[in-house]
Amino acid sequence: MAHASLALQAALKQVSSEIDRQFDLLLTIPDDPRADLYRAMRHAAIGGGKRLRPLLVFATARLFGVDRSCTARVATAVECIHVYSLIHDDLPAMDDDDVRRGKPTVHRAFDEATAILAGDCLHALAFEVLGHEATYPDPFVRTELSYELARASGPSGMAGGQMMDLEAEKASFDLPTVTRLQAMKTGALIACAVEMGAILGRVPPEGRTGLRGYARDVGLAFQIADDILDAEGDEDLAGKKLRKDGARGKETFLSLLGLDRARAQAEMLVDQAIAHLHPYGPEADLLRDIARFTLERDR
Numbered sequence: 001m002a003h004a005s006l007a008l009q010a011a012l013k014q015v016s017s018e019i020d021r022q023f024d025l026l027l028t029i030p031d032d033p034r035a036d037l038y039r040a041m042r043h044a045a046i047g048g049g050k051r052l053r054p055l056l057v058f059a060t061a062r063l064f065g066v067d068r069s070c071t072a073r074v075a076t077a078v079e080c081i082h083v084y085s086l087i088h089d090d091l092p093a094m095d096d097d098d099v100r101r102g103k104p105t106v107h108r109a110f111d112e113a114t115a116i117l118a119g120d121c122l123h124a125l126a127f128e129v130l131g132h133e134a135t136y137p138d139p140f141v142r143t144e145l146s147y148e149l150a151r152a153s154g155p156s157g158m159a160g161g162q163m164m165d166l167e168a169e170k171a172s173f174d175l176p177t178v179t180r181l182q183a184m185k186t187g188a189l190i191a192c193a194v195e196m197g198a199i200l201g202r203v204p205p206e207g208r209t210g211l212r213g214y215a216r217d218v219g220l221a222f223q224i225a226d227d228i229l230d231a232e233g234d235e236d237l238a239g240k241k242l243r244k245d246g247a248r249g250k251e252t253f254l255s256l257l258g259l260d261r262a263r264a265q266a267e268m269l270v271d272q273a274i275a276h277l278h279p280y281g282p283e284a285d286l287l288r289d290i291a292r293f294t295l296e297r298d299r
Contacts, residue, residue, distance in 0.1 A: 060197025
């Protein structure tokens with residue numbers, strides 16, 4: 001958590017503990033042949049990771065005084081989708097990675113079939129959690145939450161971006177195409193986390209414009225910082241293999257802009273993201289800290 005403010009460090013720690021607690025309750029290992037499936041899900045979901053997306057749900061919902069227990073369930077659903085995507089991205093058919101969050105990837109710790117099922121089950125668990133009345137008493141709110149998460153994780157969002165990323169290994173993408181790819185692959189779920197916090201706060205769609213602008217800019221800044229980390233970062237700190245994109249010949253923000261321009265673009269996006277929060281006072285300071293931290297992190 002290099003350079004994170006004290007408030008952000010405390011929030012990250014609290015949210016990480018909360019999400020781990022939620023997964024521990026949801027993924028109790030059964031005494032039957034499904035045991036290894038649950039162990040694989042726990043291996044991927046509990047411990048490690050930045051928990052950025054859950055934190056964005058908490059930080060946004062806090063603006064509107066949402067009950068923390070409701071927020072925790074929604075944040076866990078978002079993290080379910082993120083973790084499922086990591087399990088599947090790490091598979092030999094995708095990125096073929098051996099390490100994730102400082103430990104063996106699920107298909108290495110177990111096997112490929114179990115990893116695929118673990119990802120599938122985390123995807124399903126996200127919507128099981130959102131559909132439960134414990135998440136929010138109003139079924140219309142639960143429906144909107146489910147719709148937004150499905151849209152952000154499917155072909156118009158994260159999965160579609162991953163397909164574009166696979167195609168990037170075979171084609172040369174220009175800057176607008178790379179921007180669209182990353183807005184889908186990385187930015188969609190980050191934007192959804194903010195959107196879901198606002199939905200919990202019963203903010204109407206027309207009242208979410210500033211928060212959407214914030215989320216869009218933070219998502220792109222996060223990805224530019226990720227590209228820089230992939231080229232210059234420390235694998236031990238990152239907890240995963242780095243320098244993969246260059247080896248595969250994929251165009252990134254870094255390869256297209258160069259290091260100095262990429263950093264300047266990320267800084268501009270962070271400033272722009274923070275400017276979108278001008279209607280809010282100190283209650284949005286955590287969101288401002290998160291925006292700044294996208295550039296300062298070491299993992």
